[in-house]
Amino acid sequence: MTLFLYNTMSRTKEAFTPLDPARVGMYVCGPTVYDRAHIGNARPVVVFDVLYRLLKRLYPQVTYVRNITDVDDKINARSQERGESIGVITERTTQLFHQDVAELGVLPPDHEPRATAHIDLMIAMIERLIAKGNAYVAEGHVLFNVPSMQDYGALSHRTLDEMIAGARVEVAPYKTHPADFVLWKPSPAELPGWDSPWGRGRPGWHIECSAMSRRYLGDTFDIHGGGQDLVFPHHENELAQSVCANGAPFARYWLHNGYLMVEGEKMSKSLGNFFTVRDLLDQAQGEAIRLTLLSTHYHQPLDWTAEGLKSAKAALDRMYLALRNAQDVQAQDPDQALTPILAALEDDLNTPLAIAHLHELTGALNKAEDEDVKAKAKGALLAAAGLLGLLLQDPEEWLKWQPQAGNSGLSDAEIDGLVQARIDARAARNFAEADRIRTVLTESGIALEDGPKGTSWRRG
RNA sequence: GGCCGGGUGGCAGAGUGGUUAUGCAGCGGACUGCAAAUCCGUGUACGUCGGUUCGAUUCCGGCCUCGGCCUCCA
Numbered sequence: 001m002t003l004f005l006y007n008t009m010s011r012t013k014e015a016f017t018p019l020d021p022a023r024v025g026m027y028v029c030g031p032t033v034y035d036r037a038h039i040g041n042a043r044p045v046v047v048f049d050v051l052y053r054l055l056k057r058l059y060p061q062v063t064y065v066r067n068i069t070d071v072d073d074k075i076n077a078r079s080q081e082r083g084e085s086i087g088v089i090t091e092r093t094t095q096l097f098h099q100d101v102a103e104l105g106v107l108p109p110d111h112e113p114r115a116t117a118h119i120d121l122m123i124a125m126i127e128r129l130i131a132k133g134n135a136y137v138a139e140g141h142v143l144f145n146v147p148s149m150q151d152y153g154a155l156s157h158r159t160l161d162e163m164i165a166g167a168r169v170e171v172a173p174y175k176t177h178p179a180d181f182v183l184w185k186p187s188p189a190e191l192p193g194w195d196s197p198w199g200r201g202r203p204g205w206h207i208e209c210s211a212m213s214r215r216y217l218g219d220t221f222d223i224h225g226g227g228q229d230l231v232f233p234h235h236e237n238e239l240a241q242s243v244c245a246n247g248a249p250f251a252r253y254w255l256h257n258g259y260l261m262v263e264g265e266k267m268s269k270s271l272g273n274f275f276t277v278r279d280l281l282d283q284a285q286g287e288a289i290r291l292t293l294l295s296t297h298y299h300q301p302l303d304w305t306a307e308g309l310k311s312a313k314a315a316l317d318r319m320y321l322a323l324r325n326a327q328d329v330q331a332q333d334p335d336q337a338l339t340p341i342l343a344a345l346e347d348d349l350n351t352p353l354a355i356a357h358l359h360e361l362t363g364a365l366n367k368a369e370d371e372d373v374k375a376k377a378k379g380a381l382l383a384a385a386g387l388l389g390l391l392l393q394d395p396e397e398w399l400k401w402q403p404q405a406g407n408s409g410l411s412d413a414e415i416d417g418l419v420q421a422r423i424d425a426r427a428a429r430n431f432a433e434a435d436r437i438r439t440v441l442t443e444s445g446i447a448l449e450d451g452p453k454g455t456s457w458r459r460g
Numbered sequence: 461g462g463c464c465g466g467g468u469g470g471c472a473g474a475g476u477g478g479u480u481a482u483g484c485a486g487c488g489g490a491c492u493g494c495a496a497a498u499c500c501g502u503g504u505a506c507g508u509c510g511g512u513u514c515g516a517u518u519c520c521g522g523c524c525u526c527g528g529c530c531u532c533c534a
Contacts, residue, residue: 011464029534037534042534073532158530159465160525205532227534228465229499234532258465259528266527295473295483301466301527311472311484319482321497344474353476356482366498431493438495456497 003058003346005223006177006299008231008254009155013348018222026052027213027251031248032069034078036276037100038268039289039304040260042226046290047257047349048225049106049299050388055344057387065216066109067209068094070116071202076191085136086192099245100277103286104293105389111414113212116202119194123201125245126183128194134244134391138174140186140457142198146179149240150305153219156232156345181237183207197290206237213238214246224251227259239263263305271280280309285371287390289314294351317399319358319381321449322365324456326394329374337380339388351388358384399458409459410444419448419455 003016018024028048031041048066055062070090079086098108108421117124126142129135136147146152146160155158160179179230182204187193193200213221226235235254242250259266262273280289291312344353358395361381368374385391402409412416418437425433446460 031534043534152480156463156529161462170500179531229529229533231464232529232531239529256521257534259526260534297464300473303472305472307484308472315483318497325498350474351480352472356474359482363499426493436495442496447496450492450495451497 003054003117004348006348007254008143008256011157013032014253016222018059019092019252020224021059021219021268023063024055024059024223025063025065025217026055026223026225027065027067027209027217027221028109028224029226029339030066030143031097032072032074033090033097034072034075035093036278037097038267039262039275039277039280041275042104042289043260043293043298043302044102044225044257045101045228046104046293046389047422048255050071050294050345050351051223051349052107053108053227053389054349057342058346063112063217064109065213067109067441068097068112068114069205069208070094070114071192071208072205073285084320087301092279095276102283103281104277105392107389113216115208115212116192116226117360118208118212119203121215123184123194123196125207125241127215128182128245129241132244134241135183137198138176140201140341141174141182142184142197143180144237144242145240146181147177149244151243152179152240153236155239156236158232163244178244181206183241200377206234207241209234209238210242213251219246219248219250221251223255225255225257226346228331228383229254242257255298258296258301260304262303264303267304279333284309284313285393285398286323287393287398287399288316291316291355291390292393295355295456297352298349317357317361319385319391320393320395320398321402321458322362323378323381324399325451326365326378327395328366329371329378330452331379332375332382334370334376334380337376338383338387339386346386354384354388354400358388358390365404402459410441410446415441415446415457419457423455 004013005016006013024228025454026048032035037045039356045066052062052064068090075089077088079089082089094134109262126135129143129144133145134457136144136145184196184198184207185203186202188202191202193202213224224235231254239250261267261270262275265271265273267275268271277289288309289312292304293302294308295308295312340357341354342356344350358381361377361384365374365377365381369379400412418441422434422437424432425437441448441457446457447460449456449458
């Protein structure tokens, strides 16, 4: 099988051929650490985690780099508002980010470089750009000279004229061309700054990714990912800086995930439809959130809805129920059962199709009668789900989970007691009492299942 | 205004030039003390108008409509 990926640069699905098949490199833009991750931030993290898992399966070594932006004007603003030091904010937010994405089943990247630890590399790169005539100094700023870059606009597919025509913002007077962007800007004493040949200052937004991707992946590397909104200006500028400074091609495949909306509207704080990952983790398990994010192809816009989250949870309930019913069976090697799922993922990460196959494998497990077939079906389901980073929990734990906060329901022990009382009533053929107990449980959100091996329960 | 991506059955959401997506919901049946779970069966789907074609939801064009980007928002 061959991996195909949609490349934003060519606007076509291309066969993926790594620069070095022994070592695939991928860089994805990570969070700016000034506030908790929201659900829109989570989408690229989960999508590229699936790609990372797939690449690891297809190639012997994968180097995945996802940066942490810890120098940024939003961070500075937050620090002023809260009267809290920048270091405290970025340190805490980074930790919270790690916790949040870990609960979404996201593997840590191989490198997670922080911008502030690579300022020297950024300065060196800016110096090279100046030396080559691709950047100039003006009023304490260093600016990238956009007209000096031949193919500027190739990634976002727009011409300089279009950009100027569409410019909404006043052009700073020190720019020689309206499209020029900042590589380095001066910092007053109260803001973070580093000594540089151009005085004390801080880097522009784009240069950190150019410097850090080069440090960990080299001048030219395989895959660069991020949200679609980063195509312009961020990735276009990153590309320009890197190509000009290094005199070599930059990323070979550009992947961008679509935007996320909430209940059909753009997510925004003013509409009150703004959710952090933590808000959602308080009401649903990480895997349910993860499945919701993967239920729409990464390239499409994703409409986040309460209904969607509910149906993802129901889908996982069904899968975990099938696994619980097969808990006494030892999962067996899946052999060729993985082929359809791999084929779906290798076709530009078609996760919705892969999930459809997961449903089919669940049905196969439910239908399996003899032990051997069952063992293979269980193995196939677990292996297939594993490719997507799903079904990694103990079924019993999943089915009995309840939200941490605000649960006023029955404890496991209370439920077990009631279930036993009902078993006794049934044994005595006192069905009125048995049904009364079941109603009490149902009203508390507990579903009962009477099977040949006894009664099991789960939280709905 | 410029550029870009969508509009699929009740809902979500893949895909395809002619043949079953898948899940949920609904309906019928099996199983069950009754249920639940599970299994079996069941649906007039492809925004609109034209064009190409033996045949289009799938290709091409117009239109309607939704959304995104256009200098620091994943």
